[in-house]
Amino acid sequence: MDIRELIVPAERLWPGEAWAEVPLAFVDLDRTDGVPESLALPPCPVIGLGDPEHPLAAHLDAVIEPPVGAEAIARQVMARPRSAAVIVQLLRLLPDLSSDAGLAAESLAYAVLQGSDEHLRWRAAQPPAARRAEGRLRVEPAGEALVLTLASPENGNAIDRHLRDALHEALSLAALDPGIARIELRAEGKAFSLGAELGEFGTTTDPATAHAIRLATLPARPASRCADRLDVHVQGACVGAGLELAAWARRIVATENAWFQLPELAMGVLPGAGGCVALTRRIGRQRTALMILSGKRLNARQALGWGLIDEIA
Secondary structure (H helix, E strand, C coil), X not given: CCHXXXXXXXXXXXXXXXXXXXXXXXXXXXXXXXCCCCCCCCCCCEEEECCCCCCCHHHCCEECCCCCCHHHHHHXXXXXXXXXXXXXXXXXXXXXXCHHHHHHHHHHHHHHHHXXXXXXXXXXXXXXXXXXXXXXXXXXXXXXXXXXXXXXHHHCCCECHHHHXXXXXXXXXXXXXXXXXXXXXXXXXXXXXXXXCHHHCCCCCCHHHHHXXXXXXXXXXXXXXXXXXXXXXXXXXXXXXXXXXXXXXXXXXXXXXXXXXXXXXHHCCCCCCCHHHHHHHHHCHHHHHHHHHHCCCEEHHHHHHHCCCCEEC
């Protein structure tokens, strides 16, 4: 793919431009003077190339920086252009919203994609899911602390309905109890979490009903209310919904072998377990966009450099 064919002049970023079916646009910041007087982004990802200190850079959806390359973004977005468009439109809104309003907006955007052709095609291509044991959460008081442990290492601590509901209940109780000075979230096994249980995708086919369920049961909502007391310890894979929950923490400590990924765009959806909101607050909307649009894995050192984690131990 020739990235040069996707570069547009900054002068096109104004309200009267007709973008038709353009799925992705790059702007060469090194060859751009200033910011358009009437700046307006089109309904597709607009990614900067070059100088991140350029005055236009902060207005774009993201600016390419290592370890994410322009080719990875282009490949992913061109394969799922409708989903990518919804993702960046949501991320543009989130900095101006409260956590609760942001979670509602994220769930609504997820519902849109849940019924989209891009997601339905992905689901149709998946093999039948094997039955697995229900996810387990161990809840242990430890003095003034509450220790929550994802305890399904045989499933890679995938977050299924049972584990999601247990996390929601435990975090809701912790959020209501000021006597709990610290909440620790840990995991057994080689992986912190491989993300949402893929076998449950499509269990609820009506997007409006699924949205209502998310509003009532999403662990991100109580996690946001006790985030100032939440410490997370990560090892190995921290993917999708697992990363989305961990990102609410005031402090994330990871092992040297930890790695982080948001693979949802390849499925025709977005991080719908609170991750768009949590990561926007932790690393900013532009780096969040880079992670989602590229599907790129970050190792522990890269995650530390981005502020995704706070310590490697």
